[in-house]
Amino acid sequence: MEQEEIVELESNIVECIKERNVKSLRTIFEDYLIQDIAEAMDDIKEPNELLFVFRVVSSDYTADLFAELTDEQQELIINSFTDTQLLQLIENSSNDDIVDSLEDMPANLVSRVLKVANPDQRKEINKLLNYKEDTAGSIMTTEFLTFLDTDKVGDTLNAIREKGKDAETIYTVFVKNNKRSLVGTIELDDLVFAKDGQSLSDIMKVEFASVTVDEDQEEIAKLFKRYDLNAMPVTNKTGKLIGIITVDDIVDVMSEEAAEDITNLSGVGNVEDTYLETPVLKLALKCVPWIVILMVLQVFTSLILSGFQAEIAKFAVLSVFSPTIMDAAGNSGGQTTGLMIRSLTLDEFKRGDGKKVVWKEFRVACLVAGMVAIFAFCWLMFEMSVGIVKCDPNMFPSITITDANLLHVIVALLVASTLFLSVIVAKISGVLLCFLAKKLKRDPAVMATPLITTIVDIVSLVSYFLLWTLVFGKIVGLA
């Protein structure tokens, strides 16, 4: 739906609530998709208004609506519901939706929900709540269909028609043996196309992807992508089926993980809530550590520059180009880590590819460094000859050279050769750091990015000033 339609829907709903217009409100829930209704309602923060909606609209809709509301609205509702209303809501919701809502709620509301739920559901919710965040356990649901491998296709289809309504998906059916171990999966279409009298063991797939309950959600998403799955079984350590993960949850995981990659690459760290829901102070505290860490790491740059203050004082044009060099080399390293993070995210590298990658990136680095150095030489010659950067022998009493053009060539050569070295070092360090991060099981976006900047800054400044003092400075006549 377009934003304009949402705005219109919002004013319709608000009006229905204000005028207690039950009939129109019910029509809205029949006519619109629940996600759009939830978005249109997300500015309603009066408990009475929310309660009115939940009271008059059919419970077919309200459990789904609840799952789509904002954290704040969910808390308001749980706070203001009677026990009976709460029980009805919990029974109509799927356990993983309830757990999703509870995860962000204050403890007193969580215990209120658990108190009201019936014992079976309480046990399930409790179990799901205790799984570590971002693991299979935390995203799985416990509502699924299992059958025995000796069951017949016809009976299974009948059972699905009867019991399927409570399951999170009926598109994948799980098959266990008489020891309650998971032994196969059947896609609903295979079941539909099979003959009624066949046993499930005849048509089930015995090779299927499954994960244990503590598997990381990012890895699970990769499996869904690789095997084009609709649902995946989750087992405990002994191979017993304890839950399933459905593809719609994986779509959410993927978008979460992509968002996390973006903030990690920008040095903000993981932001759980939406931007507007996160308090100002919390956002600031997400930002400051990274800036402070990088500032501390800049100590090396400061140390080097401080040591070369005398050279800079004699030939200040050196300080004009140091940011250009550091940025270009830093960006080159960043491009390499970007490419590596992409490939690692897409699981492109096989065991033993490490050497191939380093050798390839070395060749890329030489090419890039060569092109960048040549461009830099030409660009600097241009900047100095048209006077964008002033570099005239008269400005620097300590040098003996007198020809401005020659001086320009020397400075441009100094910068170009520094760049050539720094870009190669930057790109190779980029590869190595990403592999190191991977080996240490750290996120390369978090670990490699600050280190690469620091390493590259040091390498480029040191080569810049060493090349100057040992080679080019001597040519222009500085001791």
Place this chain on the structure above:
Amino acid sequence: MEQEEIVELESNIVECIKERNVKSLRTIFEDYLIQDIAEAMDDIKEPNELLFVFRVVSSDYTADLFAELTDEQQELIINSFTDTQLLQLIENSSNDDIVDSLEDMPANLVSRVLKVANPDQRKEINKLLNYKEDTAGSIMTTEFLTFLDTDKVGDTLNAIREKGKDAETIYTVFVKNNKRSLVGTIELDDLVFAKDGQSLSDIMKVEFASVTVDEDQEEIAKLFKRYDLNAMPVTNKTGKLIGIITVDDIVDVMSEEAAEDITNLSGVGNVEDTYLETPVLKLALKCVPWIVILMVLQVFTSLILSGFQAEIAKFAVLSVFSPTIMDAAGNSGGQTTGLMIRSLTLDEFKRGDGKKVVWKEFRVACLVAGMVAIFAFCWLMFEMSVGIVKCDPNMFPSITITDANLLHVIVALLVASTLFLSVIVAKISGVLLCFLAKKLKRDPAVMATPLITTIVDIVSLVSYFLLWTLVFGKIVGLA
């Protein structure tokens, strides 16, 4: 499957091929998942070996295997197949898989495939090939099930059992009226739970998400996530159903888009193939433009630094801290664009949220700027007092101040106040640039990142040197 198992599978397959062991090879295809087999085979580049596999293994498997092979292998196979073999492959593959393979192939191979295909399929493939990349048309399939709204549930289920095998999904059934316009969708579970005698129009959902054929794939992924869809109809401009998109294709789209975000943020641009498949020169050419553009944009920094050469020559310690300032401010701006890109990717902002966001980020900016400035002051005082950075009045004959501690305080204050201003400017520009990019329908990661760096560099250097010449320089006794 773990990497070790893939390696083992690889040597098994290679051995079967070498020994022409048809029986074991067939067993492997029965026992393993096709994606794992394809990965294990991805080093096999001998046409004869590939052809052997395709000849002896059942066509139930080979069409799926073909879709999973590398581009290079697919080209080899199409090159070496006879017309009959090729026809069989095409008929067993789904049209969107064939099109996926053809999109990256040389024109002569594409026309070979089109020549061999039967007229109907050729028309479909041709149509799919002509849709713009990354649009609904390019990812949809034309193999789906439609029924009339007057059809009965029982007949529909029977028809699905008969015709469903050729459809890409049977989990969503599409309903059209007698004018061939799409009027509803039915999930298979609703069909399974309905009574045989009901009409489809009784149970179909008339509110459903659909897209037109030129919709961008990223937007489609957002709709799948929002509405928890299994499949989505694609219509032409007149509302006729022309294709469907299934959730497994969307999982691929999401991982592609996430990878693109990563490379965009690193300034490499979109890389289509895997890292190892992309030629060295192509990778280098992806990297160089960005480095060159940023180097050209650095002209402003160079211009400013060049203009302040005289100040730097007199007080070289100024050049020690300029990278620290530019980096810290640049990183702060980058954090803001990161947060904004995340929120825009997750579609968090509604119309009219613009002002709220700017105001919020302004408060965040003040907090961050304050904390960073205070930290910088303390850190610089430390660096100078322990001598990491040498800053002694004797080093600078032009200044009149003689107390080293006082000089340290003045320099630290200069840097801290520059940082305070620059961080605020950086973060506010970050928000504004992202919104501008969004308004111009550009990717903020591509557009905002270089501009923010440049703007921040200019602002921080100008404030640094202006604060120095107008305020702090005067205090230390420089004219």
